[in-house]
Amino acid sequence: MKLELRYCNITVTDVDESLAFYPDTLGLEQRSDVGAGVNRWATPGSATRPGLEYVLSVPRAGRSEADGDALQELLTQGLLPQVVFSTDDVGAAFERVKSSGAEVLQEPVDRPWGVRDSAFRDPSGKTVRIQQTTGA
Numbered sequence: 001m002k003l004e005l006r007y008c009n010i011t012v013t014d015v016d017e018s019l020a021f022y023p024d025t026l027g028l029e030q031r032s033d034v035g036a037g038v039n040r041w042a043t044p045g046s047a048t049r050p051g052l053e054y055v056l057s058v059p060r061a062g063r064s065e066a067d068g069d070a071l072q073e074l075l076t077q078g079l080l081p082q083v084v085f086s087t088d089d090v091g092a093a094f095e096r097v098k099s100s101g102a103e104v105l106q107e108p109v110d111r112p113w114g115v116r117d118s119a120f121r122d123p124s125g126k127t128v129r130i131q132q133t134t135g136a
Contacts, residue, residue: 007043009055010083010126011075015042017123018056025100026085026093026128028054035061038068054083075124082119082127090132094118097130110134 012018015033019042023030028044031053035041038060043053059075060068074080087093090108097120098104105119105127115131122128 004051006051007053007055008083009057011059011071011080011124012056012122012126013058013075013124015040015056015058018042019044021100021102021122022054022056025097025102027096075126078125078127080126082129083122084129084131086131086133088132090116090118090130093130097128 010018010022019030019033022028023044026044028046031043031045033040033042038058039062041055041057041061043055045053059071063071071080085093094108103121105121106117108116108118110116114134116134117129117131119127119129
């Protein structure tokens with residue numbers, strides 16, 4: 001039996017702003033853009049993982065008003081989980097994202113668990129980490 005992650009939800013404040021960041025800045029492929037208003041979502045993905053898409057949607061998309069309000073509050077407070085991407089060249093990825101004007105939280109640094117790690121904020125304020133395995 002084969003079992004793989006198919007979709008990873010990334011809650012955002014604005015789908016258009018997030019499309020300027022995730023596909024354009026990070027270099028992901030734009031795969032779909034569906035719906036309108038609060039029921040709109042878009043799915044970028046990576047050429048190296050064709051079966052995985054990142055669902056960019058606002059807190060109220062497809063949710064009850066109460067659930068959407070609760071998720072919006074968590075997003076506003078910066079309490080939603082971070083997103084971590086891996087790359088084979090964290091230095092180049094860091095420079096690309098930095099040159100876009102994204103807020104830098106951490107320049108690349110070697111970690112004792114075997115990664116070189118950097119961090120930014122996406123347009124919604126979510127922490128986005130970009131890591132490269134160093135084998136240490």
